[in-house]
Amino acid sequence: MFLRRPLVITAMLVLAGTAVRSQGVNSNEPPPAPLFADAPADPSAPQSAADAPAAVAPIDLPPISAPPPVVQASATGGWDFSPPKPQPTDAPDGAAASKSRDGEIDLTALRYFAGQGDLARVAAEIRRLREKHPGWQPPQDLFAQQGNGAVEKPLWDLFAQHDYDGVRAGVAAIQDKNPGWQPSSELMTKLSLAEADEQLVKASDAQQWGDVINIAAANKMLLTCSNVDAIWRTAEALARTDDEPRAAEAYRYILTACAKREERLATVQKAEQLLKSPDDLEGLFRLGRRLPNGSSEFDSVRLDLIRQKVGDAAAGKPGPEAIQSEIDQLAAHARNANDRSDQQLLGWLAYSRKDYVQAESWFSMALKPGPDPKAAEGLVLTLRGAGKIADAQKLAVQYAGLGPLNRKLMIEVLTAALGDPAATPLAPGDLVTLAQAIDQAQSAEGAQLYGWHLYNANDVAGAADWFRKSAEWQPNEAAAVGLIVTARRLHDTHDYAELVAKYRDVYPKVAELEAAIGGRKTPTAQASSNGTARSLGGGGGGWDKNADAIAKAMQSGNVDRTLAMLDDRKSRGVGEPSGLSVIRGWALFQKGDWEGAKKVFAGLRDKQEQVEDAEFGLATIEHAELPPSMRR
Amino acid sequence: MAACLQTSPLLAGEETQAWAPPARPPVAGASVNADQGARDALAQVARMWFKAEWQNYAATFVTPDGRIVDNANGNVSHSEGQGYGLLLAVYAEDSERFDKIWRWTEAHMMVRPDHLLSWRWDPQKGAITDPNNATDGDILVAWALARAAQKFDRPDYRASAALIADAIGATLIKTSDRGPILLPAASGFTHDDQPDGPVVNLSYWVFPAFPTLKQLAPAYDWDALSANGLKLLSAARFGPLRLPPDWLSLGGPAPAPAEKFPTQFGYNAIRIPLYLAWDGAPSARRALSGFVNLWRGPRSAGPYVIDVNSGSAEQTLDGAGYRLVLALARCVALNLPIDEGVIKARDSLYYPNTLRLLSLAAIQERFPQCF
Missing domain, CATH: 1.50.10.10 (Glycosyltransferase)
Incomplete structure (x- = not known):
């Protein structure tokens, strides 16, 4: 039977000795709202008003009114981030659970609700505490700010300006004048919290993780949805001190209790950076709210995180690698949403892993809607990497117009083929395209490569033109060497001397070349007496008519015939004068058999025969052998 | 609207919501006249609904x-x-x-x-x-x-x-050291009857009635009685929650919860915010502020009977009427609209249901904007 309104009157006072009368019908009142602490019938109900967010969220409180489940003293003296477990009220340690370390009753939730002005919750919390601590009386100053307003106004103004020392000084000043005056508990509570917050931020900025945790533990009310930053910093401190479970718990609290979208997104981003366990992270992602379109609010973040990892991996940056399931997720999105940039990203990832099949598939997909410079670049590089040189060349030419980088790539792909004796020779049309592209791009690199291509094809004059352009667009060693060797082979003494003088001190290669040639007169100077052959080979002992014929064949540009004649002569046992060996060297060089040519020239040098020509041949081969990118 | 008035008798069972109030007319309007029109319409709906209830x-x-x-x-x-x-x-x-x-x-x-x-x-x-x-x-x-x-x-x-x-x-109007007071009854509450008497009940100060009583019995100073009621109310705030008790002793050096009665803010005192809101005068509204956080809306805890000395919650004030009283207080003092569900919910017991009807009467008469 519950007491009801006293409709009292003397007779009843006399009769019953009490001034109340009972309520006859509704005698079994339901227990208080289950969100409150003291419903022992329901052990799953939270035991404290300050309980877990899960207990708070379903009744849709404004999140800031929900104190967090945060740090509680545990039996071991450590701090426990996990939400307090429901404790039966008759548990022997029930009372201890709401006591803080020094044995005092924990009034945090009480003061918090008082600060919020929620009388019903304050009353329920008092009831809970009184049940646990019989005889306990709540402080009378819970709402002490009432009537204190005018006096405290300047203090609140200072507080608003974050001048916390000023507030302390102001309180002391008022107390000096009015002994016994007490500031409101609201002011002091907020002041302590604000000071603690300052300390926490400071410690966190200084990476004093232990301090961060201690401050948070001593000021649980810092860790609410109204100060998510403090929770983030505490979580980071926990993560950095290898307490990942509690760090995850903190993030989980935010995602369960706090509503602000940007903060929720930032929370999963931070968690992703700090938590190592994929399971923890996955658990957090699962707390994403469903959006009207059926997706989760975190889908985009999750994809962004994967993109970042994939992008870093593709760029060869160190960092956490995307796991296969993440890649699959991004791939699904790339396909389903037809997201070109994600398709390319996956293309680059595959390219970086030399998975050219996948890379080609992704880049081709990204190019389906239409040309795209980056995707085109990716596809060309992929084809080249896969050894599909012809396809790479074809597409490089096709996409060269998309942008400067594509043109550059085209030049690179085509000129690489030029310099590679094993590559399929370029079709005449491609050569024209290449030449035009080089001119258009004023590519010094392309021009010198093209020059060497012509030089090797025995078009020395044409080569000289390209070397000249190359040096003009962007002075470079390869062009300088090219200019010098073409001048020498064109017997252009004047140019040769001028060029050597100009570049000797700029490019080591030129100095080496000059040293190898030994500053002798150019072959031209000796050529006249021995006829044309001398200009090439320079004679040597055992020169005969057959040798003349071979030299002529070489001069006519018929390399195959030259080599056949040389081999025929050798098979007949006729000796090969050093002049013919020089011819053999150049013939092999022009056939692309650089190794063979090198052997010939090196043999001559070792025998100290035709040393000048041998050195020149070797220097030319060495230069030609460098990959295009290293020929500057 | 006529159809709405022909409602069936209240079904048994607490807080049944079988009957829905008429839809609220739009409040916003482009002009002052339109606003006035909307307000009039709302007031009319509130009146009709009250009559049906x-x-x-x-x-x-x-x-x-x-x-x-x-x-x-x-x-x-x-x-x-x-x-x-x-x-x-x-x-x-x-x-x-x-x-x-x-x-x-x-x-x-x-x-x-x-x-x-x-x-x-x-x-x-x-x-x-x-x-x-x-x-x-x-x-x-x-x-x-x-x-x-x-x-x-x-x-x-x-x-x-x-x-x-x-x-x-x-x-029943008596002078005291603390100004004019209203005895709760002709017998039983004076200094002679109670160890800490006189004992008063602040929920017997029916503030909105006093102007009428003043006209009926001008020989008595009803204004002073009314003003002193507010004064006593501001003095009679006890415990950490600063709540008035149902029964207040004025016999000691300072007002105190009466000895012979439960030291509760309960079924009596819950009417104080009702009468203050109904009165609606600025002084009464100010006094309301001590009650507006006893219950903060449909998803909040409470309201409770509260032991004023300790601030501890006792049983729940479980009935739609108690909640509507406090919702009305919040509307009058803080201009917070009343949740439709709170207006609609019914009780099966006499007392909370009566408080509910009284709140609706006050709303339709003076605060249609709360409807």
């Missing part, structure tokens, strides 16, 4: 001969209930039922020689079981009679009202 209430709690039944207390009737019934009937413009209730009250409760009402009538005995009065009942009956005299053009009601008002002034 009155019909439901009357069908459940008012007997055909005009007796209001407290179904939580052995179906007794009391002067407070008769007073509330009269007040609601006059607000609902139900002259026929008003007259029946008044006839029954006059015949069964006006048995004292001093024109106060004996407070309690027991159907088991068919008679008054305590001749003492209850001052709030007297005030409510006088207030309702005076209003009905005007509304239904019945000078005889006014004459009866004046007799009761005079009796209240003569017998």
Whole structure:
């Protein structure tokens, strides 16, 4: 039977000795709202008003009114981030659970609700505490700010300006004048919290993780949805001190209790950076709210995180690698949403892993809607990497117009083929395209490569033109060497001397070349007496008519015939004068058999025969052998 | 709207929501006139709805001969209930039922020689079981009679009202060290009757009734009584929650919760915010601020009966009427709209349901914007 309104009157006072009368019908009142602490019938109900967010969220409180489940003293003296477990009220340690370390009753939730002005919750919390601590009386100053307003106004103004020392000084000043005056508990509570917050931020900025945790533990009310930053910093401190479970718990609290979208997104981003366990992270992602379109609010973040990892991996940056399931997720999105940039990203990832099949598939997909410079670049590089040189060349030419980088790539792909004796020779049309592209791009690199291509094809004059352009667009060693060797082979003494003088001190290669040639007169100077052959080979002992014929064949540009004649002569046992060996060297060089040519020239040098020509041949081969990118 | 008025009697069961209030008309308007129009429409809807709810209430709690039944207390009737019934009937413009209730009250409760009402009538005995009065009942009956005299053009009601008002002034308004006070009853609450007497009940200060009583019995200083009620209220805040108790002792050096009574803010004091809100004067609104956080909306905890000394929650004040009282207080003091569900929810017991109807009466009369 519950007491009801006293409709009292003397007779009843006399009769019953009490001034109340009972309520006859509704005698079994339901227990208080289950969100409150003291419903022992329901052990799953939270035991404290300050309980877990899960207990708070379903009744849709404004999140800031929900104190967090945060740090509680545990039996071991450590701090426990996990939400307090429901404790039966008759548990022997029930009372201890709401006591803080020094044995005092924990009034945090009480003061918090008082600060919020929620009388019903304050009353329920008092009831809970009184049940646990019989005889306990709540402080009378819970709402002490009432009537204190005018006096405290300047203090609140200072507080608003974050001048916390000023507030302390102001309180002391008022107390000096009015002994016994007490500031409101609201002011002091907020002041302590604000000071603690300052300390926490400071410690966190200084990476004093232990301090961060201690401050948070001593000021649980810092860790609410109204100060998510403090929770983030505490979580980071926990993560950095290898307490990942509690760090995850903190993030989980935010995602369960706090509503602000940007903060929720930032929370999963931070968690992703700090938590190592994929399971923890996955658990957090699962707390994403469903959006009207059926997706989760975190889908985009999750994809962004994967993109970042994939992008870093593709760029060869160190960092956490995307796991296969993440890649699959991004791939699904790339396909389903037809997201070109994600398709390319996956293309680059595959390219970086030399998975050219996948890379080609992704880049081709990204190019389906239409040309795209980056995707085109990716596809060309992929084809080249896969050894599909012809396809790479074809597409490089096709996409060269998309942008400067594509043109550059085209030049690179085509000129690489030029310099590679094993590559399929370029079709005449491609050569024209290449030449035009080089001119258009004023590519010094392309021009010198093209020059060497012509030089090797025995078009020395044409080569000289390209070397000249190359040096003009962007002075470079390869062009300088090219200019010098073409001048020498064109017997252009004047140019040769001028060029050597100009570049000797700029490019080591030129100095080496000059040293190898030994500053002798150019072959031209000796050529006249021995006829044309001398200009090439320079004679040597055992020169005969057959040798003349071979030299002529070489001069006519018929390399195959030259080599056949040389081999025929050798098979007949006729000796090969050093002049013919020089011819053999150049013939092999022009056939692309650089190794063979090198052997010939090196043999001559070792025998100290035709040393000048041998050195020149070797220097030319060495230069030609460098990959295009290293020929500057 | 007419269809809305023909509602079935209240179904048994607590807080049934079988009946939906009419949709609220749009409030926003492009011009002042449109705003005014919207407000008028809202007020009209609130009036019609209150009348419909009155019909439901009357069908459940008012007997055909005009007796209001407290179904939580052995179906007794009391002067407070008769007073509330009269007040609601006059607000609902139900002259026929008003007259029946008044006839029954006059015949069964006006048995004292001093024109106060004996407070309690027991159907088991068919008679008054305590001749003492209850001052709030007297005030409510006088207030309702005076209003009905005007509304239904019945000078005889006014004459009866004046007799009761005079009796209240003569017998129950007393001077004290703490200014004029209202004794809760003719016997039992003075210094001689209570160890810490005089003892008063601040929920017997029916603030919105005092201007009417002033007209009925101008010989007494009702304004001073009213103002002192607010003053006592501001002094009588105890414990960590600064709440007034149901029963207040004025015998000691300072006001205190009365010794012989539970030291609770409970079923009595819950009416204080109702009367303050209904009164609506600036001073009354200021006094309301101490109550607005006792309950903060449909998803909040409480309200509770609270031990004022410790601030501890006791049982839940479980009924739609208690919540509507506090929602009205929040609307009047803080301009917070009342949740539709709170307006709609019904009770099955006499007391919370009566508080609910009273709140609706206040809303339709003075605060249609809260509707």
